Amino acid sequence: MTTSIGWEPQNPRMFARALPYATRHASTAVAFRGCACAAVRDNLRATAIAMEAPVATDDYYFDDLRVGMRFESGSHTITEAEIKAFAAAFDPQPFHLDDERARGTLFGGLAASGWHTAAITMRLMVDLGIPAGGLIGTGCEVSWPRPTRPGDTLRVFSEVLEITPSRSRNDRGTAVIRSETRNQNDEVVQQLTAKMVAFKRPRA
Amino acid sequence: MTTSIGWEPQNPRMFARALPYATRHASTAVAFRGCACAAVRDNLRATAIAMEAPVATDDYYFDDLRVGMRFESGSHTITEAEIKAFAAAFDPQPFHLDDERARGTLFGGLAASGWHTAAITMRLMVDLGIPAGGLIGTGCEVSWPRPTRPGDTLRVFSEVLEITPSRSRNDRGTAVIRSETRNQNDEVVQQLTAKMVAFKRPRA
Numbered sequence: 573m574t575t576s577i578g579w580e581p582q583n584p585r586m587f588a589r590a591l592p593y594a595t596r597h598a599s600t601a602v603a604f605r606g607c608a609c610a611a612v613r614d615n616l617r618a619t620a621i622a623m624e625a626p627v628a629t630d631d632y633y634f635d636d637l638r639v640g641m642r643f644e645s646g647s648h649t650i651t652e653a654e655i656k657a658f659a660a661a662f663d664p665q666p667f668h669l670d671d672e673r674a675r676g677t678l679f680g681g682l683a684a685s686g687w688h689t690a691a692i693t694m695r696l697m698v699d700l701g702i703p704a705g706g707l708i709g710t711g712c713e714v715s716w717p718r719p720t721r722p723g724d725t726l727r728v729f730s731e732v733l734e735i736t737p738s739r740s741r742n743d744r745g746t747a748v749i750r751s752e753t754r755n756q757n758d759e760v761v762q763q764l765t766a767k768m769v770a771f772k773r774p775r776a
Numbered sequence: 777m778t779t780s781i782g783w784e785p786q787n788p789r790m791f792a793r794a795l796p797y798a799t800r801h802a803s804t805a806v807a808f809r810g811c812a813c814a815a816v817r818d819n820l821r822a823t824a825i826a827m828e829a830p831v832a833t834d835d836y837y838f839d840d841l842r843v844g845m846r847f848e849s850g851s852h853t854i855t856e857a858e859i860k861a862f863a864a865a866f867d868p869q870p871f872h873l874d875d876e877r878a879r880g881t882l883f884g885g886l887a888a889s890g891w892h893t894a895a896i897t898m899r900l901m902v903d904l905g906i907p908a909g910g911l912i913g914t915g916c917e918v919s920w921p922r923p924t925r926p927g928d929t930l931r932v933f934s935e936v937l938e939i940t941p942s943r944s945r946n947d948r949g950t951a952v953i954r955s956e957t958r959n960q961n962d963e964v965v966q967q968l969t970a971k972m973v974a975f976k977r978p979r980a
Binding site for chain 1: 862865866867868869870871881882889890891894895896898899902906909910911912913914915916917918919920967973
């Protein structure tokens, strides 16, 4: 059994976006207006216009987070080849590998591994911009209310639920972020509530 | 940016095991003695001896699960190349991509994406044997108490915490399975508590 995951080669411009975030949906513009940090906002806008690698938003700190802030990612359309390649490496079960055999299963047809949906979600979040110190989760709850199918276009909608300064370490805090990964029909394929590390802006 | 994930090619026998599970550790033998289903046990033993693809244990049903049952997976040694390849595709942050740049971060050196650890955990669980209908999680809690490092040898230790028949569907139930992914020093790199679908044995 020899497989490789051809991720980028299959769609090298997968994370490039045709339109700036802020103009694509009215709701996005609202989300950005809610963002206290102009530099982050500008970085994310620039990112949205023409990028294929994530941008480190080194001026985005714990201090800049507010409960209720919302973020919307770019999108990725998942292919059948990607689903099968990821599954062959990490989750080799019939319903992730073979459309014919998938029909007689709970999924009723080829579906992506939940861990594949989670990995794509992470990529879409990272591509939105990496905060100072990194986008680092210490733990999360994740559920997959419906399958991700070949051809689905995924997008991640995140909201800051809680921000808590660390009691023991002055330089950081935690943020609880809820992220929904939705397909092109606005159906939720993954719900993720993650506890993230967030670093405070260093004092001059 | 062009990357591909060379998973199998880097280590084509990564999931082959030199020894049967039941003889490798005394604790494993205990776990198997706790397993009520002889066919599953035999399948898993056969699997352990010589396999490179997962085996469907179609005689392993909801009916065979018991609270307290334990399972131990085979192992996988993760390489630096695997860590970087997964990260390039799904989690392109400096501490997952570049050892030098990783040193100044929270991780203090190159570390695998948590989603990579999760994906390897899934693969190790699938390779242990797929129950009838598949190894299907509807949701889970996951945490990463310490990083997975290049060269770490990972192994998964699972225990059945709860089994609950479905109220609405006669043919299935759910099982809550807690799985610890440990490195070669027996340190826990991931804790996973997953709610799984389990199908009942069809009535003749």
